[in-house]
Amino acid sequence: MAADYKGDYQELVDEISELLGAPATLENRDFELLAFGTYDSDDELDASALDPVRTRSILTRRSTAGVRTWFEGFGITRATGPVRIPPSPEAGVYRGRICLPVRHRGVVVGYVWLLENEPGPTDAQLDAAMRVAGRIGALLADEAEAGAGLSRELRAVLTAEGGWQRDMAVAELRTALGPRADGPHTLICVAPWPSPDPDDAPSTRSVPHAAALCTIPWGAAAQSLAVLVRLRSTAVGAPALAAAGRVLEEAEGAWGALGIRGGTEAATTEGSPAPSGCGTGTRSGSGTGARGGSGKGAGGASGKGTRGAVPRGAGAAVAAAVAAGVAGASRYTGGPGTAGFGGPAAGIGDPRVGLAELGAVWQEARAAAQAALAERRLGPVAQWRGIGPYRLLTALPPESAQDPAAGPLLAPAHRELARTAEVYLDCAGQAGRTASELGIHRQTLYYRLNRVEQLTGLDLDDGEDRLLLHMALKRARL
DNA sequence: TGCGAGCGGATTCCAGAGTC
DNA sequence: GACTCTGGAATCCGCTCGCA
Known part of the structure; x- marks a missing residue:
């Protein structure tokens, strides 16, 4: 049974806060706010509580990288007792404060912060406050252990063969x-995820509405992250979108730390516009007579296509993972969807009540990703119900990716x-x-279409040939 | 409802320029 | 020289609209 850690x-x-007569805040070791004290002073409004760093931490649930660096410079990660930190306006820290390291079995798991007052x-x-910090440490460790347990259970569900298992x-x-x-629940699949190590996955606390998460293999060498999300109803998908956005941020940050560009920036720096720009357009055109005409033979090709998809500046292992998990999609196009590593993407399955259909939801989330x-x-966050023909294409067996016609x-x-x-x-x-x-x-278009017909042997005026080529081209992108 | 005129998009043919 | 692309002109075809 899950404990109510937040209340504790x-x-x-x-x-x-009561012990020291000053408002305290609790952050985990990643400087994410877990709780803040509401100490009642005698004044109607205690100006001491209006420190900018503390206010920002409470409003945004985390501290900035600059503040974090400044604090860590005082050795709070190694300290076993209270650490006094003087003010530093240039670092945005206008008031001195005391840091109580929260440790469990010698490992720092969080920090309690107090603004310094006189006296x-x-x-x-x-000493009394440090004893309470010790109890917080035990609680944080207990929660981490419980979260890891849920990861194992979730992974077992998503990787089970089916049937009784x-x-x-x-x-x-x-x-x-x-x-x-x-x-009601749904699943989010974020891929590629940079690490198979469970310790590198975000905590359920830092992902809104997350009940459990775990890493799952993505292709031969890459990883994905699965997030089980609790919903208020199957009709409201906002919590899943919020969770997906949060995990994507984590993924992009992790890939960025590995030296690989994330987000959409990479996607737009190489190649040409998306091949599917007309996807939502009007219905069929004239369908008139055969094209033929002025082709000049089936000789060599231009070879002027877009350049390679392997990220620069990444380690060999990461590059291999990307090659297996992402760049494999860019077999022919140069469009934003496939031009190099355009960053991770998230897929969301259709919500279900209960856990019985979690396997199916996971397949949907994977397909959407x-x-x-x-x-x-379609991305960076795609919902299963919104991916159109890819609902069918992602269900095709891997060997269908290379249809001889295309x-x-x-x-x-x-x-x-x-x-x-x-x-x-x-x-x-x-x-x-x-x-x-x-x-x-x-x-030029007619010329190229003529070349396509010569290369493939397909007749683009024939409906079935068109369907085959269209499916083969889309399938090859997956 | 059927017919014809007008319009616009699609297609074909040809010539020529640019690139490798 | 082969390949690729561009531009102009002619033709084909489908659609719309007005009319009987």
């Missing part, structure tokens, strides 16, 4: 979650032709819109 932290912080607390008072895993997760297990990575216009077109030398064909098909075969979308002359 609050009581302990209030206890410290300061006595040694006896600080999954039923057993679901039963264990249900027991661990308690009564909350019967409420896969679609968001392949087609950046094979020649997927060669690196013919990236531009493949992109031309895909935009043309996305635009429902309307030459004018396609040429406009690609920024080429319409005659």
Whole structure:
């Protein structure tokens, strides 16, 4: 049964505030706010509580990197007793404060902060406060252990083969979650996730509405992060979106720390516009007679496609993970969806009540993440219900990625032709819109389409041939 | 309802320029 | 020289609208 840790932290912080006669705040070792004391002074408004750093910490639930660096410079990560920190206006710290390191079995797990007042607390008072900090440390360690346990249960559910194995895993997760297990839930898949190490995953506390999270293999060498999210109802997806946004921030930060660009910036610095710019356009065009005409043979290709997708500045292991998990999608296009490593993406499955269908929800979340990575216009956070044809395409077996009909077109030398064909098909075969979308002359478009037909042996005036090529091109992006 | 005129988009053909 | 792209002109085709 999960404990109400938040309430316990609050009581302990209030206890410290009362002991020392000053408002206290509690942050974890990542400087994320866990609780803050509301000490009642005799004044109507205690100006001492209006310190900018403390106010910011309370309002944003965390401290800035600059403040963190300044504090850590006083050795608070190694201290076993109270540490006095003088004010430093240049670091944004306008008031001196006392840091009580919160330790458990010798390891720092958080910090209690007190603004210094005159006269300061006595040694006896600080000793008493440190004993309370010790109880907070035990509580933080207990919570971390409980969270890790849920990770194991969640991973067991998501990696179970099915049948009785999954039923057993679901039963264990249900027991661990308690009564909350019967409420509405969904799953978020964030991929690629930079590390398989559970210690590198964010805590459930730092992800809004998260009940459990764990890492799951993504392809051959990469990782993804699964987040189980509690919802108020299956009709309201806002909590899942908020959680996905928060975890994406963590993922982008982690990839950034590894020297790999995140976010959409990387996606727009190379290559051309998205191949699917016409995806939501009007219905079919004229469908008139056959194209033929002025092709001049099936000789060499331009070879002017977009450049490689391997991130620069990354370690070999990371590059391998990216190659397996992300860049594999960029087999031919140069568009934002696939041009290099455009950062991680998140997929959200359809909400369900209870945990029985968690396996299916996970498949949906994975598929949505896969679609968001392949087609950046769907992301960075994509919901299963919003990925359109990718609901079918992601369900196809891996071997379908190389359909012989589209094979020649997927060669690196013919990236531009493949992109031309895909935009043309996305635009429902309307030459004018396609040429406009690609920024080429319409005659150039006819020339390229003629080359596509020569390479593939398909007839773009035939509906089934069009469907086959369209599916093959989309599938190859996944 | 059927027909024809007008319009606009799609297609084809040809010539020529640029690049490798 | 081969390939690719661009531009102009002619033609085809489907759609809309007015009219009987």
